[in-house]
Amino acid sequence: MTPEPGKPQGTYDEAALQRLLTEDAGLAEQGIEVTRRDGAVVLTGCVETEERRVQVAERVAECLPGDEVRNDIVVVPVQPPGEPEAIP
Amino acid sequence: MIRVAAVGDVHMDADVLGRYRPALEELPDRADVLLLAGDLTRHGTVGEARCVANEFGDLGVPVVAVLGNHDHHSDEADTVVAVLRDAGVTVLEGAGIVVECGAERLGVAGTKGFGGGFAGRCASAFGEREIKQFVRHTEESAHRLGVALRGLDCDVRVALTHYAPVPDTLVGEPPEIYPFLGSYLLGEAIDSAPTDLAVHGHAHFGSERGRTPGGVRVRNVAHPVIRQAYSVFHLGTSSEDSVPVASTTEGYP
Numbered sequence: 001m002t003p004e005p006g007k008p009q010g011t012y013d014e015a016a017l018q019r020l021l022t023e024d025a026g027l028a029e030q031g032i033e034v035t036r037r038d039g040a041v042v043l044t045g046c047v048e049t050e051e052r053r054v055q056v057a058e059r060v061a062e063c064l065p066g067d068e069v070r071n072d073i074v075v076v077p078v079q080p081p082g083e084p085e086a087i088p
Numbered sequence: 089m090i091r092v093a094a095v096g097d098v099h100m101d102a103d104v105l106g107r108y109r110p111a112l113e114e115l116p117d118r119a120d121v122l123l124l125a126g127d128l129t130r131h132g133t134v135g136e137a138r139c140v141a142n143e144f145g146d147l148g149v150p151v152v153a154v155l156g157n158h159d160h161h162s163d164e165a166d167t168v169v170a171v172l173r174d175a176g177v178t179v180l181e182g183a184g185i186v187v188e189c190g191a192e193r194l195g196v197a198g199t200k201g202f203g204g205g206f207a208g209r210c211a212s213a214f215g216e217r218e219i220k221q222f223v224r225h226t227e228e229s230a231h232r233l234g235v236a237l238r239g240l241d242c243d244v245r246v247a248l249t250h251y252a253p254v255p256d257t258l259v260g261e262p263p264e265i266y267p268f269l270g271s272y273l274l275g276e277a278i279d280s281a282p283t284d285l286a287v288h289g290h291a292h293f294g295s296e297r298g299r300t301p302g303g304v305r306v307r308n309v310a311h312p313v314i315r316q317a318y319s320v321f322h323l324g325t326s327s328e329d330s331v332p333v334a335s336t337t338e339g340y341p
Contacts, residue, residue, distance in 0.1 A: 028130050046312035049103045073100035080111040084320035
């Protein structure tokens with residue numbers, strides 16, 4: 001997804017990156033948001049493991065060389081449930 | 089009282105194996121049945137399905153699932169279902185099951201569902217073949233869900249889908265993608281029967297609680313939303329102890 005010379009930058013890159021995170025055979029992550037803040041690319045959302053959290057950030061960094069990537073993705077906890085909900 | 093545990097979007101692969109097991113070991117003390125609301129796998133491969141079977145098989149309570157969009161990605165859904173069935177997981181698609189929980193009967197009807205959007209802002213079966221196919225897939229899915237729900241002979245009735253039946257539980261998602269997250273047709277099907285609870289997944293940024301226009305409680309149990317291994321719902325008022333047994337099933341087509 002490295003930008004090609006003369007190709008418009010900005011939203012096109014971000015749109016392609018969003019699709020890549022889902023369509024990339026190694027990732028398949030639909031729950032990641034990619035935004036730009038203070039010149040950096042910020043990743044938010046949830047994944048199932050720390051390995052996946054790192055994988056996503058590495059893939060984004062590969063696609064946007066030279067950009068700072070802030071990885072705010074979290075790993076979803078799997079603790080036992082809290083109080084049950086009564087459904088009348 | 090019937091105790092229903094539910095979670096969706098667990099996206100199993102080898103790297104997730106074992107994560108859920110500590111909480112699942114407590115499951116028989118907490119619930120009579122576990123519902124899996126689709127996106128059981130990451131890419132829908134047979135290998136990932138085996139991971140689901142390892143993680144969610146042999147839990148001591150019946151496990152009832154629907155597939156999600158991820159589970160179809162490798163075009164191996166039938167094989168994925170076969171692997172899950174071999175592990176004792178009942179996979180529903182436009183079908184229902186009744187689980188006997190002591191003196192009470194829990195009916196679960198399930199379908200993956202599909203998108204299309206919600207009243208006033210939804211796709212119509214008009215124009216290009218591709219858009220008609222999109223809408224008709226949802227229509228057929230919702231129709232089968234309604235038939236399955238109405239056909240259940242049970243005391244407590246639950247609808248299980250992957251896609252959302254109402255927009256309430258999508259709050260937090262960008263409104264632009266609501267048509268890819270669910271359809272009002274699923275809600276209409278749920279309201280066509282005396283449904284007690286509807287659970288779904290798919291919307292990772294959505295919110296937990298909603299209701300259909302007919303008043304049925306809807307819960308988004310996508311793992312990133314509930315942020316625990318599973319949620320538990322207590323349905324009905326009987327306090328009789330239960331020993332759950334899956335008594336009748338209809339399989340995946």
